[in-house]
Amino acid sequence: MAMNRGVEIQWLGHATFRVRTPGGKTVLIDPWVQGNPACPENLKRITSLDLMLITHGHSDHFADAISIARETGARVVGIVEVCRWLERKGITNVLEMNKGGSQTIDGIRVTMVHADHSSSITEDDGTIVCGGEPAGYVIELENGFRLYHAGDTSLFGDMRLIGELYRPDLALLPIGDLYTMSPREAAYAIRLLGVRQVIPMHWGTFPALTGTPERLRELTADIPDLTIHEMKPGDILTR
Numbered sequence: 001m002a003m004n005r006g007v008e009i010q011w012l013g014h015a016t017f018r019v020r021t022p023g024g025k026t027v028l029i030d031p032w033v034q035g036n037p038a039c040p041e042n043l044k045r046i047t048s049l050d051l052m053l054i055t056h057g058h059s060d061h062f063a064d065a066i067s068i069a070r071e072t073g074a075r076v077v078g079i080v081e082v083c084r085w086l087e088r089k090g091i092t093n094v095l096e097m098n099k100g101g102s103q104t105i106d107g108i109r110v111t112m113v114h115a116d117h118s119s120s121i122t123e124d125d126g127t128i129v130c131g132g133e134p135a136g137y138v139i140e141l142e143n144g145f146r147l148y149h150a151g152d153t154s155l156f157g158d159m160r161l162i163g164e165l166y167r168p169d170l171a172l173l174p175i176g177d178l179y180t181m182s183p184r185e186a187a188y189a190i191r192l193l194g195v196r197q198v199i200p201m202h203w204g205t206f207p208a209l210t211g212t213p214e215r216l217r218e219l220t221a222d223i224p225d226l227t228i229h230e231m232k233p234g235d236i237l238t239r
Contacts, residue, residue, distance in 0.1 A: 006021075006022035006143060006239075007019065007020070007021065007022060007141060007143070007145050007147075007238065007239040008020040008236050008237070008238050008239075009147070009170070009199070009236065009237045009238075009239070010043075010234070010235070010236045010237075011199065011201070011231045011232075011233055011234070011235055011237075012033055012036065012038075012039045012040075012043055012233060012234070013036050013037075013038025013039040013040075013205060013233035014030075014032060014036055014038055014039075014060060014061075014201065014202060014205045015029070015030045015032075015055070015060075015061055015149075015151070015152065015172075015174065015201050015202050016028070016029065016030045016031065016032050016033060016036060016039065016061075017029045017030070017149065017172060017201075018046075019139070019141075019147065021107075021108060021141045021142055022141055022142045022143040022145075023106065023107050023108075023141070023142040025050040025051060025106055025107075025108060026048060026049050026050050026051075027049075027050065027051045027052070027053065027108065027139070028046060028049050028051070028052045028053070028068065028074070029052075029053045029055070029137070029149050029172075030053070030054065030055055030061040030062070030149075030151075031046070031052055031054070031061075031062065031063070031064040031065045031068050032059070032060050032061055032062065032063050032064055033045075033046060033064050033068075034063070034064050034067075035059075035063055035064075036060070036205070037205060037206075038204065038205045038233045039233055040233055040234040043233075043234060046064075046068045046071070046072060047071060047072065048072060049068065049072040049074040050074055050075070050106065051074055051075050051076075051077065051105055051106070051108065052065065052068065052069065052074045052075070052076045052077065053077045053078070053110065053137050053139070053149070054076065054077065054078035054079075054082055055115065055134060055135055055136060055137070055149065055151030055152065056079075056082070056115070056117060056118075056119035056131055056132075056133075056134035056135065056151060056152060057081075057082055057085075057119045057120055057121035057131025057132070058118075058119065058120065058131075058152070059122060060205075061151075061152065062082070062121070062131075065086065065091075066086065066089055066090075066091060069086070069091045069093065070090075070091070073093065074093070075093045075094070075095055075105060076091060076093060076094045076095065077094075077095045077096075077097060077103075077105070077110055077112075077137075078094070078096065078097075078135075079096070079097065079098060079099075079112065079119075079131075079132040079133060079135055080096045080097075080098055080132060081119075081130055081131055081132030082119075082121070082131055082132055083095070083096035084096070085121055085129065085131070097110075097112050098112060099112050099113060099114055099133070099135060100112070100113075107141075107142040108139060108140070108141055108142065109139070109140040110137055110138075110139055110140075111137065111138040111139075111140075111166065112135045112136075112137060113135065113136045113137065113138055113148075113162055113166075114135070114136065114156065114158060114162075115133075115134040115135050115136045115150060115151040115152060115153040116134075116153050116154045116155075116156045117134040117151065117152040117153050117154065117179075117180070118134065119131035119132055119133055119134045134151055134152060134153070135151055136148065136149055136150045136151040136153065136162075137149045137151070138162065138166040138168060140166075145169050145170075145239060146166055146167065146168045146169050146170075147168060147169070147170050147171075147172070148162065148166065148168035148170070148171045148172065148193070148195070149172045150171065150172060150173050150174060150189070151174075152174055152179060152180050152202065153174065153180060153181065154180065154181055154185065155181055155185035155186075155188055155189055157192070159189050159192040159193050160192040160193070162193060163192060163193035163194040163195065164194075167194075168193065168195050169195075169197060169239070170195070170197040170198070170199065170239065171189075171190070171193055171195040171197070171198050171199070172198075172199045172201050173186045173189055173190070173198055173199075173200060173201065174186070174200075174201055174202035174203070175200040175201070175202065175203045175211040175212070175213070175215075175216050176202045176203040176204070176205070176208075176209030176210070176211045177209065177210050177211045178208050178209060178210070179202075179209075180202050181211075182210075182211045183200075183211045183212065183213075183215040183216040183218075183219055184219060186200070186211075186216055187216060187219035187220045190220055190223065190226065191223065196223075196225050196226050196227065197226075197227050197229065197239075198216075198226070198227070198228050198229065199229045199231060199237065200213045200216055200228065200229075200230065213228055213230040214230075216228055217230075
């Protein structure tokens with residue numbers, strides 16, 4: 001599965017991805033590896049990282065943010081409330097932003113877009129604090145390749161605007177159902193986005209997440225030139 005564009009996208013299970021960019025940077029989206037039952041054991045420790053993106057504060061997307069940030073010194077992007085919580089925990093290399101905003105970091109342009117979900121952070125004592133709003137990201141790499149990570153989300157009509165404004169080359173879409181879109185909603189999201197390369201995520205981690213790539217493929221069989229990349233945790237897709 002190679003297109004020789006110099007981008008490597010590795011699925012670490014659930015919604016966690018490691019992206020190696022054409023400029024030699026490593027980006028981690030949604031840092032959950034240690035407690036992630038889908039993540040292969042040999043990939044659970046992240047020792048080298050340039051940039052971390054956090055979609056929201058739920059532990060299955062955020063649990064290892066502090067430890068990875070401390071070990072790697074990576075810069076951390078997130079919504080204002082998440083970044084300020086991290087600062088209170090001693091993480092200083094944060095780059096806060098909000099929906100609709102963009103920032104360029106070492107040649108990588110990051111735009112925060114809407115996601116329709118919830119967000120909260122659970123403290124060590126069980127206290128739940130505000131995590132701001134959930135988000136997705138459009139990431140434009142050094143060679144112009146655009147990646148859309150939808151975060152945890154339901155279907156929303158403005159996905160059409162994301163497609164029109166940013167024209168992602170590849171979309172990472174949740175399909176597991178119960179907490180996010182199922183394949184039915186994700187199939188409609190693909191139509192709204194106009195994207196032709198998709199990696200399903202947020203499926204198979206737990207029995208409750210019943211959506212499957214096979215079902216998504218069935219529901220999108222009428223879309224011309226669409227490729228659904230069914231990956232196993234640890235797999236790398238090269239673009």
